[in-house]
Amino acid sequence: MPFSMRKSPLALAGILLVAIILGFVMLPAIVVTITAFNDKAILAFPPQSYSWRWFARALSYGDFQKGFWNGLIVTAWASTIALIVGSGFALALHRYAFSLKSTLEAVLLSPLVIPHFTIGLGLLILSAQLTVGRGFPLVVLAHVILVLPFVLRSVFISLQNLDGRLELAASSLGASPRRVLFTVTLPLLVPGLVSGWLFAAILSFNEFTATLFVSNQATQTLPVAMYNYVREYADPTLAALSVIYIVVTALLLTLANLFFGLGKILNVDAH
């Protein structure tokens, strides 16, 4: 086995191959970081002189600030609604039989394979038919639909790992179903709920294609503002913003890894 054997030529070749591929994965982040510190306004490589000024411009640019706050509003609502809806449905899915169960599950998981532009276009046409305009509720609905599968998966996995005997013990000692749910089941599910919410929040904050269809000037989120910027200007402002993005995301993931074990959340740990 290439990676478990002592350093045979095969193992060394394997290690080298993985290192090269990881280099390909990290290359854009490295290049964008160097570009962000380029003093000149032209996207040229390598930079002749270095400065922080694009970071200052990225943080003070009006559309980015507005997009950031819009994004926070949409993300807070969408990930919280998705958490409530998704954990309830995961519980029902795990424990109960009910009519249309598999249909409902298939519909709610379908955004994993339906193109985002299709969902965006559909909601846009729907809002036109219902004449409800493109406000925040429409953007939030789009995001809830798109992140729900991830919450469902995360909570469902923690439900599978939950020891059902604890709930049986509680109810045999006379606890009402409500009491069992709030004092036994939900506290035991906290890691799954937090990681599901975190996933939903990160994905929602970064969602672009569907948001492009359903948002307008007043509700555009940060990725949409960034897309509009890159179409108009070619200076390193966006590179500086990308660096902030990459650093914050990597930090959040490292924290999630420390506290919850990312491998467990993503279900890639060996058993």
Place this chain on the structure above:
Amino acid sequence: MKQRPFIGWFVSPAALVALGLAAAMAAILQYSVRAYVPGSLDVGGLTLENFTALLRPLYAWAFWGTILLCLLTATFTLFLAYPVAYALVRVRSKALKSFILIASVTPLFLGEVVRTYSWMIVLGNNGFINSVLKSLGIIDRPLQMMFTTPGVVAALVHVTMPIMVIMLAAGLSHIDRNYEKAAESLGASPVRCFLTVTLPLSMPGIVAGFSTAFAWTFSAFATPQLIGGGKVNTVSTLVYQLGFASFNFPFAASLSLAGLVMTFAVIALMKRAMRPVERLGEQ
């Protein structure tokens, strides 16, 4: 009947969301059979014209080109992601495992715009690759990589890598290592053991990863739009242009509908084609 406490509270919010999604899809279906009224956002009467227009060369070629782009991207992604997933699951050092995981998964959470922009700097005429090649004296004129299909594929492979690594690693981590130990103790070489035991057993992960990469590539918009720069037309960029440049929402709807049907068909086909191989893995 078994007691089902709170079932209404658990299911009805989810049913509402599902209803919203179904209504959006129904809206697309309905618009796709309505006539386009130029200069107006209202639609006309029932017609099948939007579907016959799909057969026009521009759209037929873009459709075919998108399918090829998706297949190419999913294949490259599979070959690049498999070694990483394998290393992720099998590497012993905990720190190294965390590093591989963070490095390969972080891009998943960066969003399409940030990643596409980064690739524009890598591939541009004054970008990273051209500068490196020029300073090494390999080329005198910049290689044109922006606005080409290979450029778009490189960026799309990067976009679908993380999800492919996650799905392959999930499949690999569930393999019972005793099968491999048995093969090895019976004298199989590492290569033979990998090809005849590990690879077939990881087939479910490969199928899941490949179909997801296909669907994600089909869904990608910012990458073909910005790196393709109008030279690489995909279904997603055409749908956007039809909707927001010419306000022909009925045609945009029929094009998305055709794309959706195609995505589902390809995924179903892939699962069916891989079934014999999966069965091999189950034996």
